[in-house]
Amino acid sequence: xxxTRVTPSTAPLERAFLVGIxxxxxxxxxxxxxxxxxxxxxxxxxxxxxxxTLQSRTRVDGTTFVGKGKIEEIAREIHxxxxxxxxxxxxxTPAQARNIEKILEINVIDRTELILDIFSRRARTRQxxxxxxxxxxxxxxxxxRRLWEHLGRQAGGIGxxxxxxxxxxxxxxxxxxxxxxxxxxxxxxxxxxxxxxxxREGIFTVTIVxxxxxxxxxxxxxxxxxxxxESDRLFSTLDSTTRRVISPGGEPFLLTDTxxxxxxxxxxxxxxxKVTLLDVREADLLLHVADASIDRCxxxxxxxxxxxxxxxxRSGSGKAGAGARRGHGEAASPSASVPxxxxxxxxxxxxxxxxxxxxxxxxxxxVLTSAATGEGADALLEIVESHLGKELVEAEILVSPEEGxxxxxxxRSAKVLSRKLAGDRMVFRVRVRKREVAILERxxxxxxxxxxxx
Ligand SMILES: Nc1nc2c(ncn2[C@@H]2O[C@H](COP(=O)(O)OP(=O)(O)OP(=O)(O)O)[C@@H](O)[C@H]2O)c(=O)[nH]1
Ligand SMILES: [Mg+2]
Numbered sequence: 001x002x003x004t005r006v007t008p009s010t011a012p013l014e015r016a017f018l019v020g021i022x023x024x025x026x027x028x029x030x031x032x033x034x035x036x037x038x039x040x041x042x043x044x045x046x047x048x049x050x051x052x053t054l055q056s057r058t059r060v061d062g063t064t065f066v067g068k069g070k071i072e073e074i075a076r077e078i079h080x081x082x083x084x085x086x087x088x089x090x091x092x093t094p095a096q097a098r099n100i101e102k103i104l105e106i107n108v109i110d111r112t113e114l115i116l117d118i119f120s121r122r123a124r125t126r127q128x129x130x131x132x133x134x135x136x137x138x139x140x141x142x143x144x145r146r147l148w149e150h151l152g153r154q155a156g157g158i159g160x161x162x163x164x165x166x167x168x169x170x171x172x173x174x175x176x177x178x179x180x181x182x183x184x185x186x187x188x189x190x191x192x193x194x195x196x197x198x199x200r201e202g203i204f205t206v207t208i209v210x211x212x213x214x215x216x217x218x219x220x221x222x223x224x225x226x227x228x229x230e231s232d233r234l235f236s237t238l239d240s241t242t243r244r245v246i247s248p249g250g251e252p253f254l255l256t257d258t259x260x261x262x263x264x265x266x267x268x269x270x271x272x273x274k275v276t277l278l279d280v281r282e283a284d285l286l287l288h289v290a291d292a293s294i295d296r297c298x299x300x301x302x303x304x305x306x307x308x309x310x311x312x313x314r315s316g317s318g319k320a321g322a323g324a325r326r327g328h329g330e331a332a333s334p335s336a337s338v339p340x341x342x343x344x345x346x347x348x349x350x351x352x353x354x355x356x357x358x359x360x361x362x363x364x365x366x367v368l369t370s371a372a373t374g375e376g377a378d379a380l381l382e383i384v385e386s387h388l389g390k391e392l393v394e395a396e397i398l399v400s401p402e403e404g405x406x407x408x409x410x411x412r413s414a415k416v417l418s419r420k421l422a423g424d425r426m427v428f429r430v431r432v433r434k435r436e437v438a439i440l441e442r443x444x445x446x447x448x449x450x451x452x453x454x
Contacts, residue, residue, distance in 0.1 A: 018086075020055075021054070034263070065090070086107070203252060204252075205284050207279045208220060209286055209289070210287075240257065242256040247385045249415075258279055285384065289371075342367070346372070347369065396450075397449075400426070406445055
């Protein structure tokens, strides 16, 4: 298995101080975990976390988010730790951010800005870059004034990359024009992707979804043996990667790795990543990968289900709906008609047999895997195969040997059981999806005879 790993290139530039609050209805334990996740995010953005604080409040302060006294305390901590960046775990209004910056005289960003920054660092393809830039511009629009103040003071830090850096002089109108033009470009890319999807229509498509860092890319690499970036940083994958895989029984299917989800995923991102997330809507089977080794496993599963629902409902998919039907062997999933298999990954890290059993009891239909060691991969492939098998029929396809394109199509999308030349025709005996038979029947050069049993 080939894999590329991210290695930190230089010493961290930013020394970040993290701030969270606990409101009356939240559990302090949860907020501590949330801050730990914020720390992972900050580190993924290349910052070093030098301190943190969690304040219990009855409500959010409209002017400075946390209370005045707390801000003064933060000011002292920043000084003591030599921090040069403050990151709030919740989204700040433009006014709050401005006010806090005035007092602290230091770069202040919120969770959304941090996530957008990570995305902008990770974006590699044109599509991902456009998606991130649209999200950044939409986020920046109501905050332009603050952004310009920012840039007047310092540049190059977390949260100041992207549109701000290159378009310091643009006004709102220009930003909107830019968004419109990016959206047009995205639309073109989208149409290209549509074409590609049409071409692969008929092949069983399995899409891997899950919380960031759950091991989705590692699982894809394990199953498809391909070099997709896997790393312990958050949001390593921004673009969907699709690999063609042959099941143990010899049936081809497509396996797609997607962007990770996270608690409080910025809305702008969900919107602009819709193209990527089409892979979710159009899947025949979803593999929901969760990191079973962490305390928050259940919570992450719920977050992913909620984002899936958001994506499916807001993108107007007919597959979504409130009354999600749950078939046997399928995880509780909002993606109604897309069957979903829950994959509890990283079980190599769970040595305690009691904990493994508890997982099995809680999720009787889930597959326990370790993408790292390969444990459970065969069981997972069997499940994929059983879903795939439900849709397969045997057929005989007659085609002229000159029809190279059609022959390639047959060989790509079907399991060829035998092939022979009969007169001026090639006769393929295949096991293939019903949908694929329908597609082949549309080809003029082809005659399809379904096997009597199907
Ligand atoms: N011990 C152990 N580590 C794993 C396993 N699967 C993945 N990892 C590690 O977990 C980290 C995240 O793995 P990825 O495959 O990059 O996770 P991902 O879900 O693709 O993450 P994003 O693309 O960032 O959303 C990497 O350091 C992997 O080596 C596993 O089964 N066991
Ligand atoms: Mg990944």
